[in-house]
Amino acid sequence: MSFRFQRRVSIFPGVRLNFSGGGVSTTIGVRGAGVTFGKHGTFLNLGxxxxxxxxRTRIDKPTSPNNFQPGRASQPTAPEMLPTPLSPLYRPLLPGEGEIASAPVSSLTSPGLADLKKLINEADALRKRLEQELADAEKKRKRAxxxxxxxxxxxxxxxxxxxIPHLQAKxxxxxxNVDKLEASLNDVIVNLEFDFDQNMIEKYxxxxxxxxxxxxxxAKxxxxxxxxFADKFKQRTVANHMVERKTINFGFGNSEIVNSPVSPMxxxxxxxxxxxxxPAFVLMRDQTGDFALIDLMETSLTFSGVAFHEEEVVPADANVIGKTWKYANKDxxxxxxxxxxxxxxxxxCGELRLTGKQGLNEAFQLSNASSAxxxxxxxxxWQKILSSGPITSGPKATPTGSAEESFSDERNPREWGEIRHRGRSIYLAFDLIFIFFSILLIVHLFSGTSTSGMPTDFPKGVERQEIKPTINESPPARPEPIAPSNIRKIQPPELDVHAQNPPKDSTGEEPQPSHKPTEHxxxxxxxxxxxxxxxSTKSEVILRLPKGAILNVIGKTNDWYQVKLDTGTGWMNSVTLDVDK
Structure with a gap:
């Protein structure tokens, strides 16, 4: 028989403290939904x-290999896996394991190549200074x-x-100046020469x-x-080693500083x-810019075949020799x-180990083991050939280029004159064209034509009020443009009355045309x-015609034209019509 102790204390709404024999935990939430935090983990409670x-389910990762998942007591949980690879923080490193890296670059250079290293470092320092000067010159050129x-x-x-000529010259x-610095930068290089006979070059x-x-x-x-070294029990694996690796590439390419007739690997x-x-040495460089030159005879490249548990995509050229399990027993x-x-x-896979006497230590894996x-x-x-071949001397270095080289800043006087003349001619032509079109635009704006298309100058004897609506008239809404053929559709019905009984003028007599009723x-x-x-501007408006409407004039009285309509006649001011006579 066992006793169980449990008590809950509400701190404030939504937060409770739980006391039990297993310790103290905190629950945050409302009835039916909450999260419990305790030394056994974090759990989500829903109901x-x-x-x-x-x-009730656990929402964090277990921190102990002896924990069991809630609700599955019959099946133990998987033990926690240690990081891959095993970090030195968990235990002291054993001989043969740890980081694979070379010694500092400053200590790797072979004694016989110290002078060549010094020459390369000096060329690199000069190159950096020229690059900075070139960057400054580019800024000045852009500002000019x-x-x-x-x-x-x-x-x-x-x-x-x-x-302008002075700015062009600048x-x-x-x-x-930019051209000069680029030429100087391209000339700062160390040329290598190897005294190999033709037979050695062919073998290489x-x-x-x-x-x-x-x-x-x-492929990889x-x-x-x-x-x-792998802990086979805790990591549940049959592998002997755990490695860290990063994908890289092999290829050919010269250094920016060193120029060789043979492309280095x-x-x-x-x-x-x-x-x-x-062909005769290994060149390395660290992130600070320091170089190391290692005699090829003081290095070694060894091969070893490894059986690798490939959890990533299997390379196309890799040879699959078996299988294992993510979590495996000893057998x-x-x-x-x-x-x-x-x-x-x-x-x-094929593993290549590049080592040297001065502390060179690099390891590579190739998916194609036979190529490695x-x-x-x-x-x-090749090392055997170098040790027995007819080599008269080691690699020779010839520096080329110098920042102190004289570079003429003089331009051809004819070129200066052509630039000045060309600049004056081109821009003068543009100025004249611009002024010409500006004058045309000003003349057009002040030529006497209003924006509405109505002339601002009225014929003699015609007052401005004659083309304006009468005082009692309210401006009608702007109608849609109509074709002359549709005039009869908008003709007011009163037009028939006026057509049968022509209106009289202010004297009470019927106006008579001053010309013969010839149609124009x-x-x-x-x-x-x-x-x-x-x-008369006081008479009734019987119709409004849009711009471009065509009709016939049958007479004229003073400044008024009598026009012919489909259902009669009407009168229009002469300033509104263009009459073909």
Whole structure:
């Protein structure tokens, strides 16, 4: 018989403290939903109040391999896996494990190559100084070009005409300075020469360089940066080592400082800049810019085949030699305690170890093991050739270029004159064209034509009020433009009365045309024109015609035209029509 102690204390709404034999925990939430925090973990509690249905699940990761999942007491949880690879924080490192890296670059140089290293470092320092000067010169050139472009604007050009040749000369001067620095920078290089006979060069290219080219074609190449012994019990694996690796590439390529007639072999390096293998030495560089030159005879490249548990995508050229499990027993069988256990292919990879007497230590893995093995054999054979071949001396270095070289800043006087003349002619032409069109625009704006298309100058004897609506008239809404053929559709019905009984003028007599009733075609030249019942601005408007409407004039009285309509006649002011006579 066992006793159980449990008590809950509400601190404030939504927060409770739980006291039990297992310790103290805190619950945050409301009835039916809450989260409990305690030394055994963090749990989510969900339920429907009054129904007896509830759910409790753990939402954090277990911190102890002896914990069991709630609700699954019959099946123990998987033990916690240690990081891969095993970090030195968990235990002291054993011999043969830890980070795989070379000694500091400053201590790797072979004694016989110290003078060459000094020459390369001096060239690199000079190159950095020239690069900084080139960057400053580029900024000055851009500023000079901006000032010149601004001075060429029309308004600015009118005030800075005399300064434009000087600004053009300044731009040329800055461009000349940039060209000079670029030429000096390209000349700062160390040229190498190797005293090999033709037979040695052919062997190098046929064997060593050819095998390296095949190795570069491997589907996957890794730089192995660390290696640790695996704890087979805690990590549930049959592997002996756990490694850290990063994907890199192999290839060919010269250094910016060193120029060689033979392209060096380039090995990617995850810990710094790439490693270059020349026919007689190895060139390394750290992130601070310091160089190391290692005699090839003081290095070794060894091959070893490794069986790797490939949890990533299996490379196409890798040889699969078996399989294992993510969590395996000592005999290689799957550990049934893990639900997410899955098989892992075992592939055979080639491992290359590049080492040297001065502290060189680099490791690489290639998915194509046969290519890695051939490269290691070619490396050893080339070392034998170097030790027995007819070499009169080591690599010779010839520095070229200097920052103190004289570089003429003089431009051809004819070129200066052409620039000045060309600048004056081109911009003067643009100015004249601009002024010409500006005058045309001003003349057009003040030519006497209003924005509405109505002439501002009225014929003699015609008052301005005659083309305006009467005082009693309210301006009608702007109608949609109508075609002349549709006039009869908008003709007011009163037009028939006026057509049968012509209106009389102010004297009480019927107006008589001053000309014979010969018809002349006319066109409306204003936006909208009123057709009235009599030749007076006080008479009734019987129709409004849009601009461009065509009709016939049959008579004229003073400044009024009598026009012919489909259902009669009407009167229009002469300023609204263009009459063809």
């Amino acid at each position: 429907i109040p009054g129904s007896g249905i509830s759910l 070009e901006i000032r010149l472009n601004r001075s060429l604007w029309l308004i600015a050009r009118l005030f800075n005409w005399r300064r 731009v040329l001067e800055e461009r000349n 290219q046929r064997d060593f360089e050819s095998d390296f080219r095949k190795a570069t074609q491997s 190449i890794w730089d192995v940066t660390a290696s640790y 380039r090995l990617g390096n995850a810990n710094g800049e790439d490693i270059l293998i020349y 290689g069988s799957p550990d049934r305690r893990f639900n997410n256990n899955f098989p892992i292919p075992i592939v055979r 093995n051939a490269l290691a054999s070619s490396f050893a054979n 075609p006319a066109r409306v030249k204003v936006d909208f024109a009123n057709v009235r019942s009599s030749p």
